[in-house]
Amino acid sequence: MVLLLFGPPGCGKGTQAPLIQERLGIPAISTGDMLRRESERQSSMGKLIDGLLADGRLVPDAIVNRLLEARLAEPDCADGFLIDGYPRTVDQATHLSDVLESLAYPKPLLVHMDVPEPLLIGRLSARWNCPGCGAIYNVLSKPPIESGLCDVDRTRLTQRRDDTVATAHRRLKAYREVTDPVLGFYDAAGGGKVVHIDGNQTPDLVFEEIKQALEVHVRVPVRKRR
Template identity: 40%
Template sequence: MPAKKLARPLLFLGPPGAGKGTQARAVAAHFGVPQISTGDMFRDHVARSSALGRQAKAVMERGELVSDDIVSGMVAERIRRPDCAGGFLLDGFPRTVPQAERLETLLAEAGFPGPLAVNLEVSYTSLIRRLTGRRTCAVCGEIYNIYERPPQQEGRCDRDAGELTERADDREDVVRERLNEYERKTKPLIEFYRHRKALVGVNGDESPEALTGRLIQLLEKAA
């Protein structure tokens, strides 16, 4: 078991493809806290073809963001579960300043302090390669990249030989729209958390392993 816990709820900022999900999983495992991923929740609903899933799928395939009411309602329910009592990570929320303001209310109502935001800074060229090259195992969810981390056998997962699939929102035209959407709506969050002295910036162009190590060291010092 880890010797330290997170001092406050943690969230990752950065554009699509910055590695927020990868780092959230690694940091959550190290500190023994849950990773609350809106992306995972959306994909679960899409896979089950629920009413929310059908709505979310249509929105994500257009490269747009799901409504605040849907997302904040999901988060409000999730952070009140018992496994969040010792801390948690938010992955994919908030994405706008109004969502960040809503999150402060949700956290206060649930008895948590304000979050610490970690901003993963990645170049535009790297983001395009990461996203358009991303492939996901249909069986275990392992993520590959045909440019930077290809599987040993083309189109098949190294772990279980599952088929590697491309997400609809990883097509290049959708990727560019997602990045434009980030610039318009999500990037102002950096200033929001900087103003509250609750922002830490890190170089997201590093290897995932190096970045994880640096994040853990930083967060343990803050604990």
């Protein structure tokens, strides 16, 4: 099975991905995490990615495609996977369709999380993360038990350079212009099924709605690669 978790920055994909992963027993692949890890390595590609992310711009398709293809070649993806944050452009969607076909995967189920833009701005500019375990917090909707410290490992929380109000506006503008057409690609091109989820709810209610959608659309057992 192939699931695509889709929606604008700040819609809650990072919160829902591990819940879906645990329920279905498939790896959750975050292209955002892959890009940030490459950025932290400070390779020539990583430095380019670092600058783009800091400015709230989208990373070129060729870079994202290369990193994703390498990830899908790993053994744990053989029986299916969830992708969080990809495809972000129609060209990426077309490329992914070709990759899935070449690997004999079925067409994907796209889970679209919809959230009003003013709420997204608040979420993005109030977001903090744990550099130790990767946990994500939001001082408005999901604050840590003790201010500034991770609930899991007590590491001091940090805020990414791209989690500011100005950068949030740029990121959402880029999303509307480049990524919104991806929904049209899947709706019109028959590239897979699309389900729409109301992301303007508590994380628990969002997950309940996603589970209901999965019960309807994910009916076959995970396939085994020959």
